[in-house]
Amino acid sequence: MGMGIDGLTSGLDTTAIINALMGAEAIPQTLMKKTVANDTYLLTALQALNTKFASLFTQAAALAKPDGLAMYQASSSSPAITVTAAAGARPIALDVNVTQLAQAHAVVTAPQTAWPTSPAVLTFVKTDGTKVEVNADSDSLDAIAFAVNKSDAGVSAVKVASGTDASGAALYRLQFTATETGAAGAFKVYQGSAAEVDAGTAPSLTAAPGAAVLRTGQDAQVTLWAGTAAEQTISSKSNTFTAISPGIDITVNQLTTTPAVVSVIRDTAQVTAAAKDLTANVNIILGSIFTQSTVSGGGAAGSAVTSGLFTSNSTTAAAKDRLFTAVVSPVNGKSLSTIGINSTKNGDLVFDEKVFAAAYAKEPALVESTLAAISQRVADAAKAVSDPRDGTLSQSVKGKQTVINDLNAQILKWDDRLAQRRGALQSIYTNLEVQLGKMQSQQNWLTSQIGSLDAGSSKK
Template sequence: MTNAIDGLVSGLDTTTLINSLMTVEAQPQALLKASVAKSQTLISALQGLNGQVAALATLATTTAKPTSLDLYSSTSSSPTVTTALSPGAAAGQLDVVVGALARNQVGVSAAMTAWPATPAVLTIVANGVSTEISAASTSLDDMATAVNAAGTGVTATKVASGVDAGGTAQFRLQFTGNSTGAANAFTVYQGTKAEVTAATAPNLLTATGAAVIRTAGDASVTLWAGTAATQTITSGTNTFSNLLPGVAITVSAESTAPVTIKVARDDAQISSVASGLVSSLNGIFATISTQTVVTNSTNAAGAAVMSPGVFTGNSSVRDVSQKLLSAASSPINGHSPSEYGISITKTGTMEFDAAKFATALAKDPTTVKAAVQEIATRVAAAATAVSDKYTGQLTGQITGQQTSVKNMSTRIDAWDVSLATRRATLQSTYTALEVSLSALKAQSTWLTAQVAGLPSSSTSTTG
């Protein structure tokens, strides 16, 4: 609250005067606020850089793993045989003849109008397990519902099947195995488990008018067909795992001619991994460079102004750049990474020469892959030391800046209290001055009036 009485007596603009005095008084606080803003800008930039370095550490750690560059691609000479690779794949070739596809079992009961016995009970034997199933009624809908809820791996469906001699609609129950393979064959009996054990329960799928539409069967492929080494491999599904190390094949049609499967080292993927590591490094170098550059401009008066970047003069950031660059470009067993297409440029960044890398990889894949993993190992160590969330070099600088900002903020808050007290004191002083001047003016006016009211006297002289 302002208690000043602006210029009522003195004519002074006391509010403006106080504000001017307070601006001078607040200069130390203004400097603190400017320092806080500068530190917060630096913290934000450091956090961004730290995030990039942490991402590089993760990428490099993955690349440094022993199998990270064991990358292969596979092809098939027929679209009816597809391949999928998994860790452990290796180069190789194999011819297969697809003899059969995996089948699930399908069977239908004889035509009926309702379940032929009360209570409505059947037993399904699948995978050596007998499951007795009771329906809510003799309705075929209820029977299908009960089968489907039993979880035996068999699904029941009511299918229309004309009318009987009396004109009543008839239906069949179709039983379908949910999984393929000979091991998933099943039998459906009319009756309880005890009756099945006693061999008194009729087989619903072999009864008069019933049928097994499709038997359960395994898929099969033949290797080295027509030779003395011919071998047939079976699978309960249409997928065969590890016919070649780390390679699964899936068949979708029978064949008479061999289908050729090839697995070869994928040089393009290996090159992409190496290129990605270099790109991640260059992203960090670009960030540091951009935020270190000094910008030249002019102010409103036309004078030259130089604006330093947020990292300008920051020795810690400069050290981070040097450590990463050294880790990526130092010799490996006496050989420069440039021999493999990974080199340092005149501007202090990295360069990846895809053509040179491909040539070196084709000539000596073992040495080139080992070189990439060595570079990745060194970069991972350097990047982790910089970005570790507890002991990282950048982490420590960020924490230090945050502590500094916290301390300065506390001092700024203290200045708020001090400045508020100072303003109140000035307002009180100038208000008291106006009051005192007002009292003096009133006294002066009274005295003037008193003097003016005194009787005038004259002295005459006679001679």
């Protein structure tokens, strides 16, 4: 690329000329840049809309599942029992008496300054006869507690201060507690090895004077339908009874003298909220497409008409129609206005909570099946639009992104082309100035020669 000599000889503004020529040369690239900018705005809007459809699909598909609307409220007539309803729960009223709470087995040794043998050896015998031998590093009670706690005996050990002996030496006990509640966690503990236990030569720690069984491991127990021919006792190793009825867990925390009523009823408020939220999210999408498809301006003479991003966009128009139809079409021949979902002349939806709640209170199963059918249709419509692989809007987003990427690649190529063209123009005009300069020098020389000839002739 040559160096520009801007008007040095010719007096021309060569930089301005070159810039004007380059402006004309760059018109195709400028048009592509404008197209990329417009398409990028549209792409961003399409991506946002696609995200809304994908979220709607997730919400609607969840409600359309067999237990998607199994929303229940659990309660107990007594503070002795707490109730939790999960998936699979169904309405029920169950009479429950708490007759026994679960507790962990616990024993404490006699007070002592150190273990009688060194290093200490203990053996725990579980209710099923399993033996776990624990070997400590020394006769230290701390060492014994450490060894027990890291073993797989299922027992925790703690050293407890117990005063002093006659000589003033500090006394301590070891308390052993099962790590889990329930009868299966009960144990016996012996001083000695497992072999000595089998031989009957290992003394029981709880048989020593001052030792004691603090609590015997036991299961929690509840009685159902007490006082009837169907009376039944159920046990649990913890105070929580899992799936006492499908999807229903109860936790007991105190004994009862009279039966408590465990109830599970349909949660009208929660189901109503689910229907309202689904309708609202459908409205958000319908409103978004409508707003971005609206043509504005043109009201006053000479005023410009502005099209929305989705104006004349067949993909978004079809998506809007499909979603609206999915909601407002009758279910089993019945209008959705019977459950409080109404369409308006503006093409959106209105949800009447009172009508829905009243219909749900009267015929809950029918309303649930109707709402599930609507949810399935909405899920199908949203998936057809937003499915990452086959969705119409997803495909449109991919196509628009491909166009933008292709245009950006062409714009980059145009940068190189225009840079080369500018260099060529600068070289041409630089050479022009140089040639004009040479011609000007020749002209000046010829002029001086002619002047010299004229001067000589006049002297003669």
